[in-house]
Amino acid sequence: xxxxxxxxxxxxxxxxxxxxxxxAVPGRVSLVLGANGAGKTTTLKAVMGLLPLSEGHVIxxxxxxxxxxxxxxxxxxxxxxxxxxxxxxxxxxxxxxxMGGYTTPxxxxxxxxxxxxxxxPVLQERRSGxxxxxxxxxxxxxxxxxxxxxxxxxxxxxxPSMGLAPAIVERVLLTARTIADRGIGVLMVxxxxxxxxxxxxxVVTVSAGEVVFSGSVEEAKAEKAILRAFLGETALAx
Numbered sequence: 001x002x003x004x005x006x007x008x009x010x011x012x013x014x015x016x017x018x019x020x021x022x023x024a025v026p027g028r029v030s031l032v033l034g035a036n037g038a039g040k041t042t043t044l045k046a047v048m049g050l051l052p053l054s055e056g057h058v059i060x061x062x063x064x065x066x067x068x069x070x071x072x073x074x075x076x077x078x079x080x081x082x083x084x085x086x087x088x089x090x091x092x093x094x095x096x097x098x099m100g101g102y103t104t105p106x107x108x109x110x111x112x113x114x115x116x117x118x119x120x121p122v123l124q125e126r127r128s129g130x131x132x133x134x135x136x137x138x139x140x141x142x143x144x145x146x147x148x149x150x151x152x153x154x155x156x157x158x159x160p161s162m163g164l165a166p167a168i169v170e171r172v173l174l175t176a177r178t179i180a181d182r183g184i185g186v187l188m189v190x191x192x193x194x195x196x197x198x199x200x201x202x203v204v205t206v207s208a209g210e211v212v213f214s215g216s217v218e219e220a221k222a223e224k225a226i227l228r229a230f231l232g233e234t235a236l237a238x
Contacts (some may be wrong), residue, residue, distance in 0.1 A: 024185035077153035089132030100146030
């Protein structure tokens with residue numbers, strides 16, 4: 001299990017994250033909800049060693065990786081699918097994927113590349129083409145594939161449906177579900193709460209850098225305040 005324990009992150013005098021605790025569990029999707037500025041992305045970046053922690057711990061399968069270099073965190077089985085996909089537009093699809101496997105032994109990369117192509121056939125069909133020519137949805141699949149190239153046990157996903165057409169959102173989030181069903185623990189920040197709840201097992205809601213709810217999807221749906229805050233009044237009629 002990936003455990004985030006009492007995490008605190010500050011930007012100068014501003015406390016962006018205050019005592020956040022949550023977890024990614026193998027085979028489950030944990031959905032992280034919260035308004036813009038709630039500290040969700042900051043939490044994911046801090047877990048990956050991309051931002052310094054003021055307090056708290058990041059524990060992966062019993063090993064304390066707090067304040068360890070990002071490369072070591074990735075090597076221990078944690079990968080990040082960043083907000084906005086962040087593909088290398090001028091590199092080919094295959095080159096993008098191989099960038100994701102930089103911590104993976106060379107003998108494993110061919111196997112992992114084949115597994116990613118099996119999961120996303122469109123990437124194989126266009127493997128020699130520039131990543132910047134892919135559609136938004138295809139670029140998101142590439143971002144998923146790149147993260148899978150490190151053979152992670154846990155994947156952090158930051159707003160995977162951002163900027164995508166409604167028809168593509170469901171496909172992207174179902175892919176997150178498929179990844180979890182392969183035994184990977186998924187911790188997913190997602191603004192589209194309605195769609196996210198359809199694929200999630202657990203829910204964490206964050207407000208002003210603090211966790212205000214943590215429980216199963218069923219428990220979240222039973223909490224009218226949670227539904228009102230993140231899905232709107234129409235959810236209360238369901």
